Amino acid sequence: AQKVTQTQTSISVVEKTTVTMDCVYETRDSSYFLFWYKQTASGEIVFLIRQDSYKKENATVGHYSLNFQKPKSSIGLIITATQIEDSAVYFCAMRENYGNEKITFGAGTKLTIKP
């Protein structure tokens, strides 16, 4: 069964710095998909970025990038030049192979950006 673990419950950094959030996963599939989502204080959840397991290049979208370490079953989210509005809870998620639409989420990491 698939499992997603985020061990950092909360992180606090100063604005304009870089932060990394960790996520490890368990799967028996050779092909899978990894996602990061952001939940703001209002409760809204938005998709941020995705990594397909067969791709060796780390995904990058705006000031979000991923550190995909397949041998370690690890997918870290890196946010560069953080801004106050990046304060939110960040969830890691995984979907196993094609045809299986079940998506499993981690427990989330609360990120606080201080001025």
Next chain:
Amino acid sequence: GGIITQTPKFLIGQEGQKLTLKCQQNFNHDTMYWYRQDSGKGLRLIYYSITENDLQKGDLSEGYDASREKKSSFSLTVTSAQKNEMAVFLCASSIPGEQYFGPGTRLTVL
């Protein structure tokens, strides 16, 4: 673009009551999901559906039923509400690759 609508926004019920939550999407997505989020916690999958009239159980399906009579709508029923059960129920729809979430229904059981 599209939108996911969840009704009601707030739901207050009595212990033992059967309660129904509704979700509508106009993305024309095939797959829809129901998640439960307890305060300060992550999302736990209750049910999902890959097409009209399809239902797949998630990790938290006990105590819940679901219905997908149309592609655009997905309903969740709490079969017997538990006292002190407080959570936000989130509906989502997806294309292969990413999910779009609704604003949630906040449930309180008295």
